Amino acid sequence: MNAAVLQDGQVIFGGTDLTINQINSIAKGHAEVCLSEKEEFISRINRGAEFLDNLWKKEGVIYGVTTGYGDSCTESIPTELVEELPSHLFTFHGCGMGEMFSIEQSRAILAARIVSIAKGFSGVRYKLLQKLVDLLKKDVIPVIPQEGSVGASGDLTPLSYIAAVLCGKRKVWYLGQQMYTTKVFDALQIAPLRLRPKEGLAIMNGTAAMTGLACLAYKRAEYLSQISARITSMMCIALQGNAYHFDNSLFSVKPHPGQNQIAQWIHEDLNVGAAPKHNNRLQDRYSLRCAPHVIGVLQDSLPWLKRFIDNELNSTNDNPIIDGENEKVLHGGHFYGGHIAFAMDSLKNAVANLADLLDRQIAQLSDVKFNNGLPANLSGAVGTRSSINHGFKAVQIGASAWAAEALKQTMPASVFSRSTECHNQDKVSMGTIAARDCIRVIELTEQVAASALMIAWQGIQLRIRSNSILWNSLSYSLKNTIKQVSDQFTLLEEDRELEDALRRFVSLIQKRHWRLYEA
């Protein structure tokens, strides 16, 4: 990877926990990755693999090594076929369907799997970890179809694409293209690996697909919470709303810290002092007045969501657990992604509520019945020209469609558990479906936020043009965002196609371009 873009420094796998931010940096190709070369780490990893080898020689039976997988564990594998077993595992799971995960998402998934295996309880060789890290280093990224995981025997099918690629099979992303793995391996002189008995299972039997996605979703949601607060402030100015709805003493009696934080940010943006003794101003509609109560649900959820994701990311999500130190093989269900499933089901609900909130704010601002004297659909056309111009009418309709589509995706996935694999997997998490839904909800909400930002900016510009607000009365933070939008967008006077501008705004949200709050 180009050294010039490695702005986030180095990330070392092995020995320490990784953060959600580090997974995001790796996904974006902004971090240089390496594997710990500490003697103690290398020997701890290898001890697990050696212990397994010795145990196999001594006892002759180890689940997933000398037996079939899952419900087929009663099948014992003749010694001469044991070596072939791992390649059967990734081969029969080569049945993923649907769209492919993006390169960014696939890097996050690969990185999440390495974090888990590097905990040292998966019974693999150090060499396998080296090979996995090498893929990231050389940016040779497995192509992974999105569909086919129930999220509780691990993400078996998606992760089979990582195992297969290590062995030189299937396809990889390289230089932005999908290419056959053999071709890229030949060109880069990467030798395919032959998996040792437990190694196929170690790569596949965990929650890395949903967890990698969860790390990406978390970062985007965190930003959406902040930008929704900033947009609400702009909407409040444009609608000439009641700034005292965000007063500090009002919020001191409702002690949700995240909700208070949002109210405080909006209050500071609005540049007003403490509420007067008696406030005659009318109460605004809920999408303004209750904005901290809606955005606050997400803001207050971020800490526990982070804890769930951090813990899953830095866990050994595998089975069986190989404890080389104490020479134990522990059988359990650590491939079960219940925490990520619940986190993603919850996150998509909280985020979709932002789409809904912003869509309602847009509706108020576009409608002359509610917008306190602004033109219909925020059109900036004047004189007779205003009769043929329709301003943001279609963008408002679009925002309603995106909000509805986001809300429609909030059905929890985790409640759709179904018994599968001959009733061995009779309760599963569906966490990967939850994470994919969550990403989609986030995408749609970013579209609504992009429209809301544009429309709120137009509302403020129209107020400035008609002298109903003064530029100098605005807070530093609002002026800053308004200037940033002015660099990207000019006042909508005559109707024009807004698709390109909207797409640019969405991408600027994803790049965290808009300067928001110091949390």
Ligand SMILES: N[C@@H](Cc1ccc(O)cc1)C(=O)O
């Ligand atoms: N997750 C199962 C293993 C398994 C692997 C592949 C399968 O197709 C099914 C089950 C376990 O550890 O018990």
